Amino acid sequence: MLQKKICMLGSFSVGKTSLVRRFVESIFDEKYQTTIGVKVDKKVVSVGREEVTLVLWDIHGEDVFQKMRMTYLRGMSGYLLVVDPTRRQTLEDALALQARVQEAMGPIAWILVLNKCDRITEWEIDLKQIGPSEGSRQAVIRTSAKTGEGVEEAFSRLAQAMLHSP
């Protein structure tokens, strides 16, 4: 059995927890989340013929009061970088965070997730603004934890990316 540690990264209130809940439909312990800022979930996905257990570390979003603990990321195989496009700042913070992670841990598979696509009218971000990423091999996926759109895809794309990268 193959297991992979995946982290949910992104600013405060971008919908990381909602995405995980949508994906997994189970909650480990609500109290831990508020106490120590991490909630761990699990989901088995199939990549090709192989089954992979994704252990999801839903890490408390960064804000002015709380910096993310890089130690939580240790040993992860990939991460979802979640952005709330209705708040432009979350994209800038996310990209800065990605740079920090890359610096600290080297190249690791990741997916940029634009959440809340059900409220696309409120978006402050033009898709063209992140054009370079879309053009490159870096995956960008639009999701909605509310409707479920793109959620499965985001996780399975990440799983594929992890397995195919060394």
Add this chain to the structure above:
Amino acid sequence: MPEQAQRRAPAPEPEERPEASDRAFEELRHIIVSPEQEQIVEIRSRIENPERRVEDVSSVVAEAIQLRRQQGDAAALSDALAPTVEETLRESVRKDPHILADALFPVMGPAIRKSITETLRSMLESFNEALEHSLSVRGMRWRIEALRTGKSFAEIVLMHSLLYRVEQVFLIHRETGLALGHVTAASVATQDPSLVAGMLSAIQQFVRDSFSSPRQESLDSMTVGGLEVWIEDGPHAVIAAVIRGHAPADYRLALQQALEGIEGEFSAALATFQGDTGPFRTAETRLETLLVTHYRERSASARRPWMAIAAGALLVGVVTGWISHSVYQNHQWSQFVRSLSQHPGIVVTSYGRSGGHWLIRGFRDPLASNPASDLARSGLDARKADLEFAPFYSLDDAIVGERATGLLTPPAGVTLTDEKGTLVASGMASSAWLTQFYERAPLIAGVLSVDTTKLRNSEMASLESTVLTFPLGSAELDSGQQDVLARAARDLGAVRQYADHTSQQATISIVGHTDSSGVESSNQVLSNQRAAAIAVILVRDGVPKGVLVPRGVGTTQPLRAEQSDEAQHFNRSVTFHVNLSPVSSAP
């Protein structure tokens, strides 16, 4: 270079040529060889001069060592260097210990601290346990159990301290927090091991970050209600055991040993772990050895009711038996004391028990029975009693009677009894004994008065039963009656003596009788003559005339009915009658 020099060296061989050519040749040789010669000199000086050699080696020594290591022969290098390094360290410490101490401080400090902390903590744990066990209700129960089973309290505490069950053991990859292995005890409800392992790692990291503890230290245990989670950290792996109850401190050692074994066996797989848990499946056999369960209390508690019932029944039996035995014993002793105090001449003033020993106190007349032999006869354990009896004179009737008998030595046929202070004498005794009886009896303790109404003087009785017979019509004794008269005279003397000693006046009537033949008037005369004749004889033998009163009664007081000659003969006689009266106070 040296090879070149050697090759060229044989060149200036033809030296014994003529002068001119010699010179030219020398020049040529100089031109050709001189630079190399200089180099040879230079090289030789480098070889021969130690300072230069040191300089040369110093420039390549580091690279040389590195190269040797790369060649994969590090062991030989270590062997070569080790003695020197050791000697160097020793010398360094000898010269100035502070340098090495400062260098080692960052390593030693945490190591020592961790060791001390561990020791103190296990000490505290056992101290807490001891306190808890000795002060709680459970502790009291265990003390009773210790008493019941005859084991030491420490053993009982130990027995119960070992009560724990390891319900789950996790093997977690330290870096990723992924579960490498998970074993559970039978019928234990568990969470998904991946989630638990992940959360445990998160907690570990949170604790490390939040309390900025040095790398070596981390969360050792957590307590959740009745569950404890013991965590043991290795370089690549973490073992977490979920324990219900209190495991002994030794169990941590087992965790450490298992972890060390796993780290050793799977070191390569752990270092290159990419999420494939397949290689760690065999580690689960090691984890299973950690699933320790102790059922001791259950078996003990299952047995306990029967043991307790049996012990309780036995206890009740023993107590009941003991109580009835002691009640019975008390009753026996009271009976004995009561019977003792009913003995004449024994007074029990007090009796009681202290420390299983009876003390009976009182007074005892020397003539009374011995309480010790009474006790021996009673069947009671004589060793359990102390008898303290002071001697005294008892006024009990029986004792007084016995005492009087002892002191007065009455002749056979005389009995002495006491009735409430009055000594009653009955029977027949000689005047001599009676004399001393009257003298001594009132002096005996307990004798207030003497009753002699049933006591008879043997001489007086003998005298009064004496019959002196006469021939028909005669006032002279029958032949052969002299002896009877002599005996009567002796009796009379004794009676008189007795009367003297007892302050009495004895008067002896000498009564003459006749048979019914003949006329009454002559019979009267004859009876007078007979009485007078005896009186004369007695007076002649020394009896004062005044105590004798001779008189004839004729046929008026016949001794027998005259139905035969013999009876008629019996009536021709003289008899005696003694009259004792107190001596008048007048002189």
